[in-house]
Amino acid sequence: MSAVPRLHVDHPLSEGQTVPLSQGQVHYLGNVLRLGAGAEVTLFNGHDGEWRARIAELAKRGGLLLAEVRLRAQVMPPDLWLVFAPIRKARLEVLVEKAVELGVARLVPVLTERTNAERVRPEKMEAHALEAAEQCGALFVPPVAPPARLGAVLDAWPEGRDLWFCDEALAGSGNVEPPREAGPGAVLIGPEGGFSSAERDQLAALPFARRIALGPRILRAETAALAALVLWQSLRGDWR
Numbered sequence: 001m002s003a004v005p006r007l008h009v010d011h012p013l014s015e016g017q018t019v020p021l022s023q024g025q026v027h028y029l030g031n032v033l034r035l036g037a038g039a040e041v042t043l044f045n046g047h048d049g050e051w052r053a054r055i056a057e058l059a060k061r062g063g064l065l066l067a068e069v070r071l072r073a074q075v076m077p078p079d080l081w082l083v084f085a086p087i088r089k090a091r092l093e094v095l096v097e098k099a100v101e102l103g104v105a106r107l108v109p110v111l112t113e114r115t116n117a118e119r120v121r122p123e124k125m126e127a128h129a130l131e132a133a134e135q136c137g138a139l140f141v142p143p144v145a146p147p148a149r150l151g152a153v154l155d156a157w158p159e160g161r162d163l164w165f166c167d168e169a170l171a172g173s174g175n176v177e178p179p180r181e182a183g184p185g186a187v188l189i190g191p192e193g194g195f196s197s198a199e200r201d202q203l204a205a206l207p208f209a210r211r212i213a214l215g216p217r218i219l220r221a222e223t224a225a226l227a228a229l230v231l232w233q234s235l236r237g238d239w240r
Contacts, residue, residue, distance in 0.1 A: 004040050004041065006135070007042070007044075008043075008045065011045060012045070013043055015067060015068065016066070017066075018066055019043065019067060020065075021065065029063070036055065037054075037056065037057065040052060046141055049139065050070070050071045052067075052070075053067045054068060075139055078237040079161075079184040080232060080237060081106040081107075081185070082229065083108040083163070083187065084108070084109060084110065085190055086120045091220075094222055095221070095226075098222075099226075100129050100138060103138070103229075103238060107142050108145045109122070109145065110148060110153050112191050114193035114194060115191045129142055154202065154203075154206065161184040162184075162209075163209045163210065165203045166228050168194050170213035185232060189221055191221065215227070
């Protein structure tokens with residue numbers, strides 16, 4: 001028996017609610033999966049939980065789903081942001097996908113002095129985040145903030161949210177015990193070339209930023225991001 005397709009929709013979900021399909025969803029269900037009226041689909045919208053639905057109508061120009069039963073109540077991820085310098089395309093796709101699987105609440109791309117990436121395209125990150133949420137069973141798709149300079153993001157940092165600054169300079173120098181206190185948090189991952197001296201000095205002076213070591217070896221940016229997210233989730237998130 002094939003797996004039931006799972007879709008994110010921008011529409012309220014409740015018993016008996018009809019849900020219009022986008023053209024991309026019509027193509028996916030009708031042409032890729034070869035489904036028709038009556039086929040089962042699972043839906044979520046980030047607000048109303050997960051629902052079992054049926055295809056009510058499916059044609060080339062559009063389609064409708066009918067929500068039937070709520071399968072899971074809405075559960076939001078921990079209040080964890082991933083703040084990261086964009087990296088090259090294929091590795092960035094992996095970073096975004098795995099960050100969604102690990103349960104981040106917001107993706108915040110920042111431009112540093114040594115950011116080495118092609119033109120940053122938030123819409124592409126949003127598409128990868130949505131696809132990852134559909135595939136991993138998440139009930140929430142983390143939004144992608146507009147790219148901004150690291151300094152501007154730090155200057156506007158929200159009160160009460162602490163920042164784990166993953167510093168590659170600590171590799172091999174002994175572990176720094178990460179803080180375990182509860183509350184909103186964020187993980188900051190630098191570019192492939194590392195943070196500049198000025199950026200490191202700025203971060204060191206911030207009262208909400210904590211230097212964190214990620215083991216004895218220097219990690220690639222996407223590996224560092226995933227390691228830090230796992231560490232945060234195991235200490236303060238929904239893995240405990």
